[in-house]
Amino acid sequence: MFLINTIFKPYILYMMYFLGVGLISGSIVHLTIDPVRYSIILIIGAVLFAIASFISEMSKKGQNMKSSEIVRVVFFSLVLSLGIGMISGGIQHFSDLGIYATYLIPIGFVLSIFGYIYTNNTPLTRIQWGFIFILLLVISLPLKGFLNYEVHKNVGSVFSDSGHGHSHSNVKESGHDENSESVSPESGHDELSESVPSESGNDAESHTHDGHTHDHK
Numbered sequence: 001m002f003l004i005n006t007i008f009k010p011y012i013l014y015m016m017y018f019l020g021v022g023l024i025s026g027s028i029v030h031l032t033i034d035p036v037r038y039s040i041i042l043i044i045g046a047v048l049f050a051i052a053s054f055i056s057e058m059s060k061k062g063q064n065m066k067s068s069e070i071v072r073v074v075f076f077s078l079v080l081s082l083g084i085g086m087i088s089g090g091i092q093h094f095s096d097l098g099i100y101a102t103y104l105i106p107i108g109f110v111l112s113i114f115g116y117i118y119t120n121n122t123p124l125t126r127i128q129w130g131f132i133f134i135l136l137l138v139i140s141l142p143l144k145g146f147l148n149y150e151v152h153k154n155v156g157s158v159f160s161d162s163g164h165g166h167s168h169s170n171v172k173e174s175g176h177d178e179n180s181e182s183v184s185p186e187s188g189h190d191e192l193s194e195s196v197p198s199e200s201g202n203d204a205e206s207h208t209h210d211g212h213t214h215d216h217k
Contacts, residue, residue: 013052020049024085028104029093042085049081050074053119073119080115083108094147095154102147106140 023045027038050073057073058065065073086108090101097104113136117124124132 013056016048016052020045020047020052020081021084021088023048024081025087025089025092028085029089029097045085046078046081050077053077053080069121072121076115076118078115079111080119083110083112083115087112094150098151098154099148102144102151105147106144109143110136110140 023041027042027045031038031042054070054073054077057069061069086104090097090104090108094101094105113132116122117132
């Protein structure tokens with residue numbers, strides 16, 4: 001029992017936490033590729049995270065949890081896991097997602113904050129709630145603007161690089177074609193010039209041979 005309570009049980013809970021978040025972040029990123037498949041993966045990840053949160057709360061409070069508390073823990077654990085998954089997926093695949101990531105990261109930040117507060121049932125006064133709302137606006141809005149700037153900057157650099165590469169390749173291709181066109185007639189001419197002397201040489205040998213035979217006769 002000692003090993004179960006001190007090692008295996010916490011390990012399983014941590015694995016469910018992080019595996020759930022990993023599945024959520026991966027499914028959110030690839031959701032547009034195969035909505036059905038990645039929606040199922042997202043649900044599995046969210047359920048794993050919610051179960052881990054529920055077990056953790058049960059171990060803290062024992063068997064005294066009411067049904068309303070169970071619903072609260074499960075629901076806001078889903079919100080928390082979804083928010084963390086959005087942040088993680090948006091950061092990992094920022095260059096691939098583009099404008100989609102600029103929404104995932106700030107929204108995920110807001111969802112994870114509220115999910116954490118309500119999962120742990122943290123008591124807050126109105127002043128504290130007001131401070132949290134102001135803090136979220138101060139962080140989320142500039143973050144959204146910065147991410148938009150980065151996306152447009154990356155798109156501009158991609159277009160400029162592709163345009164330069166295209167013109168450069170055209171020059172090489174055109175140069176290669178000109179060289180191949182200029183070389184092929186000369187090579188053909190050289191082959192003809194090489195073949196003509198060989199034939200004349202053969203004719204000369206045949207005439208000489210004929211003359212020699214005639215003289216011998």
